[in-house]
Amino acid sequence: MSIRHVSNADNEGWLLVKFSGNSHPEALPQYLRVEYxxxxxxxxxxxxxxxxxxxKEGxxxxxxxxxxxxxxxxxxxxAAKVHFxxxxxxxxYQNDGGWIGPIDTMTDPDNKVPVGTYNIEIPDAPHKVPDEYKDKSRFAGTWFRIGHTGDRYLHPGSVSAGCATVTDIPKWTDLYNYLINRRKDDKSVGEIYVFATDSDRPQ
Structure with missing residues (x-):
């Protein structure tokens, strides 16, 4: 099997392709592995x-x-390891044996990401974000779902609706580059560990 991977065709982390039987183009994320x-x-x-x-073939x-x-x-x-x-x-986030951070990140106080451990999903599709976000990180439209169902994501922004929202948006590019080609399995780039307080987080 000849393995190839998707390039950063649009400079924002995505490549438009056509799947068999579907004339509507779909976007695949950078580094997604395909069989040529x-x-x-x-x-x-x-x-x-x-x-x-x-x-899918395309x-x-x-x-x-x-x-x-x-x-x-x-x-x-x-596989990636992220603590929030x-x-x-x-x-x-853990890189080469050490932890990088802290990075300012929030969740909705009335709809918090529940404490626990979750898979971080390979990006699904580009998300629409304000131009001001892309001015700070060209990868701002690439979000990583927390778990494999629902609408909680790890993403950059200034408002959280129950996600883990990285409010220091310029730091998103480094986090994106860390996550995008890591793999736990064929659905996930790694895991995020959500803690209530700093004392709960292992050092």
């Missing part, structure tokens, strides 16, 4: 092997000059 099938008629054909579109037009938007090689890194403390509104 063939190149024919100026298009690369592939099968998605992870994420919300797993199992194609993407080649770049001008014949280059591919599907890059050879398997980019996956070890509700009380102090801080977030950390």
């Amino acid at each position: 099938i063939k190149t024919e008629g100026g298009r690369d054909y592939f099968k998605v092997i992870e994420g919300v579109h797993v199992g 194609s993407v037009k080649q770049q001008e000059g014949g280059g591919s938007y599907l890059i050879e090689g398997d980019p996956k890194q070890p 403390v509700i009380g102090s509104k801080k977030l950390w």
Whole structure:
């Protein structure tokens, strides 16, 4: 099996493709792993092997000059580990054995992310965000679902409706780059551990 991965085609972390039997284009996230099938008629054909579109076959037009938007090689890194403390509104992530943070992060006090451990899902689709967010991080429209159901996400912003919302939006680019090519399994980039207070968080 020839593994390739999705390039950052739009400079915001997404590549538009067409799935078989569907004329409406769909966006695939950067570093999503696919099985390359063939190149024919100026298009690369592939099968998605992870994420919300797993199992679907599709194609993407080649770049001008014949280059591919599907890059050879398997980019996956070890599973991500993220800590979020509700009380102090801080977030950390583990990289190369050490913790990076804290990063200012909040949740809705009336609809908090419940304390516990959750999978962080591979991004599903681009989310609409204000231009001012993208001015601070071009990846602001890429969100990571907390768990695999519902509408709680790890995302950047200034308002939270029950998500883990990174309010220090310029820091989102570093967090995005940390998360996007990590994998726990074919649905998740890793795990987020949600604590009530700093004293609950292991150091």
